[in-house]
Amino acid sequence: MASPYDAMWQELGLDLAAHEQLLQVLGGGYQQVFLGQPNRPAGMDYFNFVMSEVHGLRVKELVEAQAAGKKVIGSFCVFVPEEVVRATGATLVGLCTGADFAAEEVDKLLPRNTCALIKSAFGFKLGKICPFIEAADMIVGENTCDGKKKAYETMGKMVPNLYVMDLPQVKSDQGRALLKAEFARFLKAVEDLTGVTIDAAKLREGMRIVNDKRKALARLNALRAADPAPISGLDALLINQVAFYDDPIRFTGSVNALCDELEARVADGQGAMEKGAPRVLLSGCPMAVPNWKLPWIIEQAGAVIVGEESCVGERGARNLVDDSGQSVDELLEALVDRYFQVDCAIFTPNPQRLAHVEQMAAAYKAQGVIHYCLQFCQPYQMEALPVEQALKAQGLPALRLETDYSQEDAGQLQTRVEAFLEMLEK
Amino acid sequence: MASPYDAMWQELGLDLAAHEQLLQVLGGGYQQVFLGQPNRPAGMDYFNFVMSEVHGLRVKELVEAQAAGKKVIGSFCVFVPEEVVRATGATLVGLCTGADFAAEEVDKLLPRNTCALIKSAFGFKLGKICPFIEAADMIVGENTCDGKKKAYETMGKMVPNLYVMDLPQVKSDQGRALLKAEFARFLKAVEDLTGVTIDAAKLREGMRIVNDKRKALARLNALRAADPAPISGLDALLINQVAFYDDPIRFTGSVNALCDELEARVADGQGAMEKGAPRVLLSGCPMAVPNWKLPWIIEQAGAVIVGEESCVGERGARNLVDDSGQSVDELLEALVDRYFQVDCAIFTPNPQRLAHVEQMAAAYKAQGVIHYCLQFCQPYQMEALPVEQALKAQGLPALRLETDYSQEDAGQLQTRVEAFLEMLEK
Numbered sequence: 130m131a132s133p134y135d136a137m138w139q140e141l142g143l144d145l146a147a148h149e150q151l152l153q154v155l156g157g158g159y160q161q162v163f164l165g166q167p168n169r170p171a172g173m174d175y176f177n178f179v180m181s182e183v184h185g186l187r188v189k190e191l192v193e194a195q196a197a198g199k200k201v202i203g204s205f206c207v208f209v210p211e212e213v214v215r216a217t218g219a220t221l222v223g224l225c226t227g228a229d230f231a232a233e234e235v236d237k238l239l240p241r242n243t244c245a246l247i248k249s250a251f252g253f254k255l256g257k258i259c260p261f262i263e264a265a266d267m268i269v270g271e272n273t274c275d276g277k278k279k280a281y282e283t284m285g286k287m288v289p290n291l292y293v294m295d296l297p298q299v300k301s302d303q304g305r306a307l308l309k310a311e312f313a314r315f316l317k318a319v320e321d322l323t324g325v326t327i328d329a330a331k332l333r334e335g336m337r338i339v340n341d342k343r344k345a346l347a348r349l350n351a352l353r354a355a356d357p358a359p360i361s362g363l364d365a366l367l368i369n370q371v372a373f374y375d376d377p378i379r380f381t382g383s384v385n386a387l388c389d390e391l392e393a394r395v396a397d398g399q400g401a402m403e404k405g406a407p408r409v410l411l412s413g414c415p416m417a418v419p420n421w422k423l424p425w426i427i428e429q430a431g432a433v434i435v436g437e438e439s440c441v442g443e444r445g446a447r448n449l450v451d452d453s454g455q456s457v458d459e460l461l462e463a464l465v466d467r468y469f470q471v472d473c474a475i476f477t478p479n480p481q482r483l484a485h486v487e488q489m490a491a492a493y494k495a496q497g498v499i500h501y502c503l504q505f506c507q508p509y510q511m512e513a514l515p516v517e518q519a520l521k522a523q524g525l526p527a528l529r530l531e532t533d534y535s536q537e538d539a540g541q542l543q544t545r546v547e548a549f550l551e552m553l554e555k
Numbered sequence: 556m557a558s559p560y561d562a563m564w565q566e567l568g569l570d571l572a573a574h575e576q577l578l579q580v581l582g583g584g585y586q587q588v589f590l591g592q593p594n595r596p597a598g599m600d601y602f603n604f605v606m607s608e609v610h611g612l613r614v615k616e617l618v619e620a621q622a623a624g625k626k627v628i629g630s631f632c633v634f635v636p637e638e639v640v641r642a643t644g645a646t647l648v649g650l651c652t653g654a655d656f657a658a659e660e661v662d663k664l665l666p667r668n669t670c671a672l673i674k675s676a677f678g679f680k681l682g683k684i685c686p687f688i689e690a691a692d693m694i695v696g697e698n699t700c701d702g703k704k705k706a707y708e709t710m711g712k713m714v715p716n717l718y719v720m721d722l723p724q725v726k727s728d729q730g731r732a733l734l735k736a737e738f739a740r741f742l743k744a745v746e747d748l749t750g751v752t753i754d755a756a757k758l759r760e761g762m763r764i765v766n767d768k769r770k771a772l773a774r775l776n777a778l779r780a781a782d783p784a785p786i787s788g789l790d791a792l793l794i795n796q797v798a799f800y801d802d803p804i805r806f807t808g809s810v811n812a813l814c815d816e817l818e819a820r821v822a823d824g825q826g827a828m829e830k831g832a833p834r835v836l837l838s839g840c841p842m843a844v845p846n847w848k849l850p851w852i853i854e855q856a857g858a859v860i861v862g863e864e865s866c867v868g869e870r871g872a873r874n875l876v877d878d879s880g881q882s883v884d885e886l887l888e889a890l891v892d893r894y895f896q897v898d899c900a901i902f903t904p905n906p907q908r909l910a911h912v913e914q915m916a917a918a919y920k921a922q923g924v925i926h927y928c929l930q931f932c933q934p935y936q937m938e939a940l941p942v943e944q945a946l947k948a949q950g951l952p953a954l955r956l957e958t959d960y961s962q963e964d965a966g967q968l969q970t971r972v973e974a975f976l977e978m979l980e981k
Binding site: 311479504510 | 668669700705707722724729730732736901903905931934936941
């Protein structure tokens, strides 16, 4: 089916036939998973529209901004400071990592035992179906897990513009110094790319934009403490996913408008799910579009997801940056302070993450935690068992699941989730 | 069978019955793999003896040294600077990681997708069969791969004395500063443990002892360039394995005595293998005692292994420390310079490793490279394909193998190795 964006996609170098197939699958999946939900807030219309234009209007905006001299930077991780990018008027977009594509080609470049997220990033590139990666003026990798760290060496041969950010593994003084040095180097790289010199005012403006986004997401999350929950976990996850590539100011406005509606719902005792539905906290690996398999299974089974302890969720979006600094260096220190709190499983030790899971479970009145791991994601797999044990020791039921992007295990997951939910209801 | 060491092992807390079983298996395996080799140098008698006393006399020495006030430090990695330990008169020993034990218990603590080496370290501890880990006054972990980094969090609950050393991931100025700070912290920790203050003279003495060991191993390696090779790859691997726990001065003397004999062999055109036997370089993951499966298969098939590009091999032992510094800080800088050259796959990028593989292949006249990966070892798996491709592009045949500590795949490995060797001989 011809699209008004065909010319743009062709110019970006996409494989139009494969891309059309992707859009069909994505559209069908979206319809099945999202549009059939009962009692959706009207404010989700905006996100439906964004998703319907995921590779269309949003990409057009970016390409038009580029024509006007603005830059687009792609990333795969919440450690890349959007504030710095925004300070130059450039745009940071999360790149596609949520579905399997071009698996045969990917298997020629990556070990079999690589997680689905990394394979997906390669598949979208090799299959020429991600307009964001094709449009990006710079792609930022980062040394988080071994898988990504080493895969970027290969990706560097596939894209002309890969920049790799080093990250610490320990929250020590040296670790913080490394992060500070890497943020300073990134700031310089963004200045070089954009031709914009970042001063304190510009950096503060970047911080304001991103803080506003985080505040809106925090407001949304807080509303989910209500019973009945005013919004489904699937819709909340979708909003977190859209946060990675939508225009941040428009996004923030849309989330706040939705929150106005949800506040009214809460006041009225109205919800997206039934009052008394089992309340589940999801914790673990990030879920990128269109990785909706597990949340869908959970909510189809009658539970409501009340929070996401994930990079695509509260782990990625919580904690504001103190934007009161008067110099770029002061602001950079504040930026490091904020990002150094991210409790990714790459850090050792990482007790802050367990504390956050416990805090979220209490705040959102979760009756149980489902820990979600991508197969072969060693850092989260290694944390899964200690997290489960610690939660159970506190009387909070927990279920560890491991999966990938295929649908093959959907039945098995469903059985395990249903058994877990039954236990919660007893 | 009662052993004269039973009382010592019992005192260390070993499970005597399980330990006896281990020694039986180890002894049988050693006999089959090593003692049947043709044309072994007489100098291997020393190493036969060391292996026959692997958990006996050597442990007795350590326990006696402890009774005399000396300390024993255990480690899992070539990044732990033995020079610092030696400077205090303490002993550094490599801990057991080369065989599967207590698999059921291990599976309760570690993800299924964990490499055999890490599982083995846990198995030896849980099965109470490693006298070294039981005897150690301090155990040093290190943030190399995700697997080890995160597994130490769990191991910290199993042993009373775990110290974790952070490591950089990039060979940048910040990375070097981190290593320097971590070496300084380690030096302080060893001082605290031993009650010995490390001055420049003591540190230089530690460096001399460890440099001498490295020189002896380099001398051994150089002799393997001859055709016929004067020593089998299995025996050379064994010597590298013994290097991790034998008394270093006695070890160095024994290697040098062996090298005298091998020099005479080379002068006489005598070898451990036939002249003209296919020459193979082994490259990849470390092989700890008793992980001899793959080298045995290779040499049983009639080839000779002429070098090990491995932590238990040249990657771990090459490069001397400049011991000319006059202050502890100067010497520490030299130590960092040396260890920062270790081209472990945890670093990104890591072009030095490929260069070293190429250099070893040329120096030892290898006709092909067998790249060996432990299953689920992401860093080496990620490097395997680019290394293979680079070698092939230079006309050097390469074979990528992936295995674990089981014997289940021995037949399949044998078939693949034989096919590879046939290709080399054409």
